[in-house]
Amino acid sequence: MELAAIFISAVLVQNFVLYYFLGICPFLGVSKKIDSAFSMGLAVTFVMSITAVVSWLINNLILIPFGLDYLQIVSFILVIASLVQLVEMFIRKISPPLYQALGIYLPLITTNCAIMGLALIAALNEYSFVETVIFGFSSGIGFTLAIVLIAGIREQLDLADVPEPLKGAGIALIVAGIMALAFNGFIGMLT
Amino acid sequence: MKKKRRKKKRKMRDKGLVIAIKNNLAQVEVQCLIESCGRCSARSLCTGQDKSKGHLDVQNPLKACVGDEVEIEIPEAKYNQALILLFGTLLTALLFGMGGGYLLSFLIPLSASATSILGLILAVIISGAFLFRHFKRKFHDQLYPVITDILNKGDCHG
Numbered sequence: 001m002e003l004a005a006i007f008i009s010a011v012l013v014q015n016f017v018l019y020y021f022l023g024i025c026p027f028l029g030v031s032k033k034i035d036s037a038f039s040m041g042l043a044v045t046f047v048m049s050i051t052a053v054v055s056w057l058i059n060n061l062i063l064i065p066f067g068l069d070y071l072q073i074v075s076f077i078l079v080i081a082s083l084v085q086l087v088e089m090f091i092r093k094i095s096p097p098l099y100q101a102l103g104i105y106l107p108l109i110t111t112n113c114a115i116m117g118l119a120l121i122a123a124l125n126e127y128s129f130v131e132t133v134i135f136g137f138s139s140g141i142g143f144t145l146a147i148v149l150i151a152g153i154r155e156q157l158d159l160a161d162v163p164e165p166l167k168g169a170g171i172a173l174i175v176a177g178i179m180a181l182a183f184n185g186f187i188g189m190l191t
Numbered sequence: 192m193k194k195k196r197r198k199k200k201r202k203m204r205d206k207g208l209v210i211a212i213k214n215n216l217a218q219v220e221v222q223c224l225i226e227s228c229g230r231c232s233a234r235s236l237c238t239g240q241d242k243s244k245g246h247l248d249v250q251n252p253l254k255a256c257v258g259d260e261v262e263i264e265i266p267e268a269k270y271n272q273a274l275i276l277l278f279g280t281l282l283t284a285l286l287f288g289m290g291g292g293y294l295l296s297f298l299i300p301l302s303a304s305a306t307s308i309l310g311l312i313l314a315v316i317i318s319g320a321f322l323f324r325h326f327k328r329k330f331h332d333q334l335y336p337v338i339t340d341i342l343n344k345g346d347c348h349g
Binding site: 035036038039042043045046049050053057090091093094095096097098100101102128129130133137 | 247248265267268270271273274275277278279281282285286289293303304307308311315319322323326327330332334335336
């Protein structure tokens, strides 16, 4: 039951993009097409899940036992950067053209504050290992849901008569705000 | 008047200059329009470069040679397929590994956290090895951009 609550909360209620407003850069930058948005969402979900695992290990096996909690931010930054570097190396090894095509795509995940926020929130809530992984995974699913939804709306917006000054990021931010208000309606689910 | 809501199948195309031929691949220099980076993933290769030009390895079925101005097509749909396969496999392995490890804790005298961690790491390594073996075979050269037209022939054609 606890795990289900964590899952629903991270996907719908405390969605990283629409509740915390973290990870806005890829949310706006890679949300022009549904296909690209979905693959970006999967990549973020994977990095979030693996970050949750490694940051839990570092926090509970090194930082807390040795009283080094104040190093959380520095160590989590290091962990996230190393992980994305590893993923990049792996992709480069298995498919050089895919690595060439991704370009800024993966570093965009490294500098995504949603990943950092995830590690810090998981540490703050003192989740167990399994809870941390479920939290990481469901936060990624929540991110994917938000980015795919906005990509769908933006594809339709291409056909709409948007006033010139609002075209591009302007209308995307307005849509994101309306989506955040709509997602607020889910708050009653977990009271 | 109402706009037509017909969705056109867009293909990502670009122009470039062949600067080298390596094995079966041509190296094409494309102009980088930095201001349009936000709109086109193909421009990402330009980020962080001082010059306003980027280099791409592309398939060369038309046998273009050095000096030719060519049109290239970027297989964006294939990139998405490849990414979904890659991260989907790793994510599934991660979850099943952790779940399997958790269930194993009822059978062996280890804590649920320890078995979950072991299961997860093992599953991710196995799926990584699986991808390493099969990914190349599945996509082969399909992920390279392709030269679709020679716009201006260079001196090499004589």
